[in-house]
Amino acid sequence: MIDVEVRGHTALITINRPEARNAVNAAVASGIEEAIDRVEGDDDIWISVLAGAGPVFCAGADLKEIASGNAGGLNTSRGGFAGIVSRERTKPVIAAVDGPALAGGTEIVLACDLVVASRSARFGVPEVKRSLVAAAGGLFRLAQKLPQNVATELVLTGDPIEAERAHHFGLVNVLCDDGSALDTAMELAGRIEANAPLAVRESLGVMKESRGADDATGFRLSGEAFARLVNTEDYAEGPRAFIEKRAPEWKGR
Structure with a gap:
């Protein structure tokens, strides 16, 4: 089915x-x-x-x-x-x-x-x-x-x-x-x-969680999502690929 x-x-x-x-x-x-x-x-x-x-x-x-x-x-x-x-x-x-x-x-x-x-x-x-x-x-x-x-x-x-x-x-x-x-x-x-999968996931999550919330809640959720990305491999890969003028190779981790 x-x-x-x-x-x-x-x-x-x-x-x-x-x-x-x-x-x-x-x-x-x-x-x-x-x-x-x-x-x-x-x-x-x-x-x-x-x-x-x-x-x-x-x-x-x-x-x-x-x-x-x-x-x-x-x-x-x-x-x-x-x-x-x-x-x-x-x-x-x-x-x-x-x-x-x-x-x-x-x-x-x-x-x-x-x-x-x-x-x-x-x-x-x-x-x-x-x-x-x-x-x-x-x-x-x-x-x-x-x-x-x-x-x-x-x-x-x-x-x-x-x-x-x-x-x-x-x-x-x-x-x-x-x-x-x-x-x-x-x-x-x-x-x-084509985008970084963890960043996509976190961004979607913030949009869902902040629906109907005030700005303070939205900023808090966005900051928490950003913090979760900082120590990932993809977080380092994005800027590095930009500097090296090549397409990023996302790992999803």
């Missing part, structure tokens, strides 16, 4: 259940969590791209599983829904979205750090249409990524937002042609991979 392929320092994680529109069942949830565990535990993997096989990124929760009384299996103890929406992690994840990502599919996307989407992509939380609540992060993360009124419109109507409008408002980082989301996401991953 979940395929993992490592390309350079990037892990490609693919939800491979196209016959069910990549809907999340217990196998998908545990598979995504295991893939993130692998990424987080491997010093040679610096970033990951999360994609869906087939014409749909993810249709959300598998309703057949829910109807069978297996709703609890769609969550993991550490990752929550789909093994990712509440998972603590240090390395960036890029969502590569070709086609619709609705309900829990949108909530998976919102749990990622960056989003690449094709023009046919759509995002939305239609739960209110079925007397449900989007309980996997959509209700508060949409308002973090979109203007408050736009997020409220999506939540209360249950109607989706098209990729171009989502890109306009900043939910989508890169908009691309249909069928090219994965390649475009891998290109974005390559741009990040």
Whole structure:
């Protein structure tokens, strides 16, 4: 159900259940969590791209599983829904979205750090249409990524937002042609991979921890992150490569 392929320092994680529109069942949830565990535990993997096989990124929760009384299996103890929406992690994840990502599919996307989407992509939380609540992060993360009124419109109507409008408002980082989301996401991953991995990790961590905090907290977290880098090999390599006018050779340590 979940395929993992490592390309350079990037892990490609693919939800491979196209016959069910990549809907999340217990196998998908545990598979995504295991893939993130692998990424987080491997010093040679610096970033990951999360994609869906087939014409749909993810249709959300598998309703057949829910109807069978297996709703609890769609969550993991550490990752929550789909093994990712509440998972603590240090390395960036890029969502590569070709086609619709609705309900829990949108909530998976919102749990990622960056989003690449094709023009046919759509995002939305239609739960209110079925007397449900989007309980996997959509209700508060949409308002973090979109203007408050736009997020409220999506939540209360249950109607989706098209990729171009989502890109306009900043939910989508890169908009691309249909069928090219994965390649475009891998290109974005390559741009990040060219940077010092520990510095990327620390910078992302500060951004997450300081969200909504005051300036004093932000400065403190930034200083602590900088201090953790000072004694690393990469900290010495960056200035040295600049002086020697060559590309740096990052070790991730």
